[in-house]
Amino acid sequence: MITEEQCRTAPKVLLHDHLDGGLRPATVLELAHETGYGALPADDADALATWFATAANSGSLETYLETFAHTVGVMQTASALTRVARECVEDLSTDGVVYAEVRFAPELHVEKGLSLDDVMEAVLAGFAEGADEARAQGRPIVVRCLVTAMRHAARSREIAELAVTYRDRGVAGFDIAGAEAGFPPSRHLDAFEYLRGECAHFTIHAGEAFGLPSIHEAIAFCGAERLGHGVRVMDDVTLPGGGVSPGRPVDGATLGRVAHYVRDKRIPLELCPSSNVQTGAVASLADHPFDVLARLRFRVTVNTDNRLMSDTSMSREFMLLHRQFGYDWADFERFTVNAMKSAFLPFDERIALIDGVIKPGFARLKSQRFDG
Numbered sequence: 001m002i003t004e005e006q007c008r009t010a011p012k013v014l015l016h017d018h019l020d021g022g023l024r025p026a027t028v029l030e031l032a033h034e035t036g037y038g039a040l041p042a043d044d045a046d047a048l049a050t051w052f053a054t055a056a057n058s059g060s061l062e063t064y065l066e067t068f069a070h071t072v073g074v075m076q077t078a079s080a081l082t083r084v085a086r087e088c089v090e091d092l093s094t095d096g097v098v099y100a101e102v103r104f105a106p107e108l109h110v111e112k113g114l115s116l117d118d119v120m121e122a123v124l125a126g127f128a129e130g131a132d133e134a135r136a137q138g139r140p141i142v143v144r145c146l147v148t149a150m151r152h153a154a155r156s157r158e159i160a161e162l163a164v165t166y167r168d169r170g171v172a173g174f175d176i177a178g179a180e181a182g183f184p185p186s187r188h189l190d191a192f193e194y195l196r197g198e199c200a201h202f203t204i205h206a207g208e209a210f211g212l213p214s215i216h217e218a219i220a221f222c223g224a225e226r227l228g229h230g231v232r233v234m235d236d237v238t239l240p241g242g243g244v245s246p247g248r249p250v251d252g253a254t255l256g257r258v259a260h261y262v263r264d265k266r267i268p269l270e271l272c273p274s275s276n277v278q279t280g281a282v283a284s285l286a287d288h289p290f291d292v293l294a295r296l297r298f299r300v301t302v303n304t305d306n307r308l309m310s311d312t313s314m315s316r317e318f319m320l321l322h323r324q325f326g327y328d329w330a331d332f333e334r335f336t337v338n339a340m341k342s343a344f345l346p347f348d349e350r351i352a353l354i355d356g357v358i359k360p361g362f363a364r365l366k367s368q369r370f371d372g
């Protein structure tokens with residue numbers, strides 16, 4: 001039996017977390033007050049937390065994304081961005097995350113006159129402050145930023161250039177996000193070609209609200225190194241008895257070409273169990289293909305996506321998976337090493353975290369099981 005408290009002590013790796021999806025409810029309120037944002041749907045922290053979790057529970061990605069108007073709305077000044085970034089790192093380190101890639105879309109934070117560079121500087125300053133505080137408190141965390149472009153907009157090339165400009169100052173890669181249906185990744189080929197030319201890393205949100213064609217484009221046309229969600233790769237997997245219920249044997253599963261390619265190339269899937277249920281990518285946690293994909297040896301990773309909208313944390317996602325699929329520490333260690341291997345961090349730094357932090361941390365947890 002694993003507890004949430006123990007999960008907090010496990011050294012966790014987070015590859016898919018949105019800065020504007022992880023604000024503390026009290027901070028949203030305070031920033032709204034400070035910056036004169038008057039459109040919040042609630043005026044106390046508990047009610048606001050409930051509003052976000054409920055509104056995001058719509059079963060549609062488009063409706064889920066509407067909730068971001070209120071977080072982005074209060075993130076339009078340099079000091080607000082720095083505060084949100086600092087608190088994000090504090091919250092992740094308190095939760096026992098040892099490496100995180102946190103993403104956000106700079107183009108959404110220029111409504112009140114900040115330049116894209118102002119936005120980057122403010123967020124990176126907040127990450128650095130948060131990491132300094134965490135180290136001082138004995139909970140070191142390495143944080144990198146992923147710069148996101150919105151797929152419905154037309155600024156991806158410019159945003160990709162921004163990611164490259166800041167690559168040695170805390171930015172590890174690039175991403176595209178936003179509504180998926182009707183906005184295929186190939187609309188942004190120019191950005192991806194530029195990034196490949198610069199030997200820069202990128203992931204693409206694909207296979208969440210739209211199926212295989214989106215995944216196919218992301219990996220085959222655009223060259224994505226990882227898939228944001230990618231949960232719909234399951235559409236290309238046929239199990240002997242159908243369905244994805246836990247415990248169903250995966251022997252005899254047949255994979256189509258896209259699924260084979262994703263598995264053969266060890267393309268990491270940034271799975272976000274709670275978010276995937278909220279946006280309707282899967283019907284319920286019990287129906288989530290996480291376990292089937294894990295047993296078929298896809299490179300699965302556990303992620304939060306939006307901690308505010310899903311009222312979650314990495315520890316909570318671990319607990320949900322533990323309860324649903326019975327995972328033990330060896331399983332969580334495997335998913336964590338998968339994530340660290342897939343990080344957009346130089347190889348030597350990844351190995352140092354795996355050997356120096358992740359393996360010793362899980363060894364401690366595994367031995368505790370025998371001590372009672």
Ligand SMILES: O=c1[nH]cnc2c1ncn2[C@H]1C[C@H](O)[C@@H](CO)O1
Nearest residue numbers: 018020068103104105148177178205
């Ligand atoms: O799960 C998601 N899918 C697609 N887009 C998303 C998801 N979560 C957040 N976003 C969008 C809304 C944010 O404003 C933006 C940048 O973080 O990314």
Ligand SMILES: [Zn+2]
Nearest residue numbers: 018205228305
């Ligand atoms: Zn996301």
